[in-house]
Amino acid sequence: MARMDDGAVKFDPLKLSIIVAAHNEERYISRCLEAIEQAVEGIEHEVIVICDRCTDRTTQEARRFPVIVIEKDQALWRNSYAENLEIGLKQAHGEFIAVVDSDIRVEKSYFRKVLAAFDNDIVSVSGKVETERSTLFNRIYSLWEKTYDTIGAGREPRGGNRIYRGDILRKVRFSDTIAPDTDVDLRMGGRKIYLREAISYHMRELSFGKCIRGQIKSGRARRQLRIPIWRTILHSLVRLRPFVAIGYIAEYYVKRTEQIGRHGS
Template identity: 30%
Template sequence: MSNLAAPDVSFVVLSYNYGRYLSDCLASIVSQHTAAAFEVIVVDDASTDDSERVARSFAEPRVQFVRHAVNQGHIATVTDGLRLARGTFVARIDCDDRYRPNYLSEVLAVFRHYPDVGLVYGDVALIDDTGMVTAERVDRAHGGRDFKGNELTRLLEENFICAPTVIARRESWRQTLPVPAGLAFHDWYFTVMMARRYDFYYINQVLADYRVHAANLHTTIARNKTEETSIFRVLNMVYGEREAMPGLEERKQRVRRQVHGAQYLTLANKYFGFGMDSDAQRCDLAAVRYRPAYLVQPAVMRRLLATVVGRKPYELAKSVVKSAPALTK
């Protein structure tokens, strides 16, 4: 394949024991409504299910399958895919997600119109294990409009870019390598590092479906707390270096306490949802130290109350309040 002309786009598909979803993902790529030339690189991290059979069942010359002999983890898998990619633009997707048919035509139109943009993305719908849509839209950051500009400071506060819609110039991806060993994730790392160099463009359309199920990586790393340590590793990296883009360093430093407070607040909410009350309390208190105004937020007050008095008294008090008759004047 390396002797052929370089394609316009490379799709890097990350595969590990999701054979039951892989066909859906690959079908969504090869059926794109576009005249652009593209290749599909499936990098399988030594799956023990039928992932290889599913990938090889696609009688499609644009699809190539690369398999690790032994499991190497998500960082090695995505790195291998990015290094094999030959396209001018590269999209990476986990094989449990899928694209909408107009994905490629929409994102390439933006790159043609805005040559200064390094990364393009859009909104997603949420789907369940069976592929049924459970939420039509998820973006809350752009007010229902397209957006072009730098998003570093917002990204440092929250990972609001949904990975399956991301496509970037090949050099943008490669400038982020190597991914630091031991990070629990790579999607937020990539977008943060690219936002330090480039403007992004958000398309206010649903361009992909993001599958939510019990085995999601982000659920696992939140529960085992490796997400938390990785988030602050990335923040320490970013705040330990100066930004080259004009004005970006000053904006980044101005929101430093806000960034750390927001990340702790998000972690507290996740831990509370998982019943990890001591970790929820720890992160809520850390968030308040960075941003004291959080203390008067009802959600923070409720979580702190629950983690201090215990879940049972908290739930009992909540039910009493709900069932009490409304006070009248």
């Protein structure tokens, strides 16, 4: 990496490591890796795919591409996804580390736009994730997502399409939490930015039940990360995501019950 006279980073040549964690994603993994292959053209890179206890054709599909495939046979962490990221990080040699979920399709210009946004103070950059409009529910959800562009409040950076400065990420590592990306952000310090011009697409077909489960998981993660409850309630109200607050409260009582049990034993 070289510095220009104005202090900006020059990314030529560049070493980029891309971590893709997959668990039974034969439906999406090929499209994910095809998009990555197009987006890294001209960039010095490596792609590391962690196949987490896959019982379908995910591993075989991944091996069709010029990537490093790591097969994981058992989960040692409570959050197997977080463990997958840590496994990938241990194998990564890049100056910058990208996390791309296996159901994400990045645009061809994605990596160049995100990498160009880094300067001396920035430690991570996340792009915009849009829902692929493949079903009626996905189209409705995609329209609701566009309110972020007008209201602005409540948008949370997505860990499934983010690039970190490698030297700092290797110091803090991923941990066994519900939201490893947010946890890393809190511990990294430095500036993190959201770049709406760098676009990727969430390919997975959504449903009402999946959205509810996602909100509850987000609320539990907020509690684990000790985000104030007033911020969580405000987020739930502004974004019409009531189950985020429910997940937060549920996680509080689960931990409270565990503490009482430990003190009573």
